[in-house]
Amino acid sequence: MAYKDHIALRGGFYYSNDLWYSKAYQDLRKSSRELLHCFCNELRWSGKGKNRTYVNNGKLSFTELQFKVRYGSCSATYLTARNQLIKCGFIKQTYRGGYARGDMAKYELLIVSGVKRDDQRWRRYPEKNWESDIPKPKKQLVGLATQFKKGKSGRKTKATLKK
Secondary structure, three states, X not given: OOOOOOOOOOOOOOOOHHHHOOHHHHOOOXXXXXXXXXXXXXXOEEOOHHHOEEOOOOOEOOOHHHXXXXXXXXXXXXXXXXXXXXXXXXXXXXXOXXXXXXXXXXXXXXXXXXXXXXXXXXXXXXXXXXXXXXXOOOOOOOOHHHOOOOOOOOOOOOOOOOO
């Protein structure tokens, strides 16, 4: 099944100068900036003029497949870009996703109007980062029960002497 990418050609998103020249934004790789712009394109609003409010912030999703189709990159590029956006404080994951078909991760964009200044993490980026909020892969975590015990190497011993 071929996936068709839909790009809205009208509309857009305005980046303010304090965001554009911030240390957090300047540290982003090109793929991270592209993913940030994709999240901005997913925003939907209601109202007119200065009374505009974003109705789906916190429920934004942009999948690996959409990113791969749009930019021709691999899954690792998407994951690296997403992790960098979380680390620098531009997005926050609100829902993990991946539990069933069509169950996507949801994100909140922290650069839009309507987000309180205290919640705009990217403003505090050089002094603080949010690496602890980066989601770890499921079913690949090493716990205490599976770690090596003292005195055991994990190898099977092979008997060399026969009786």
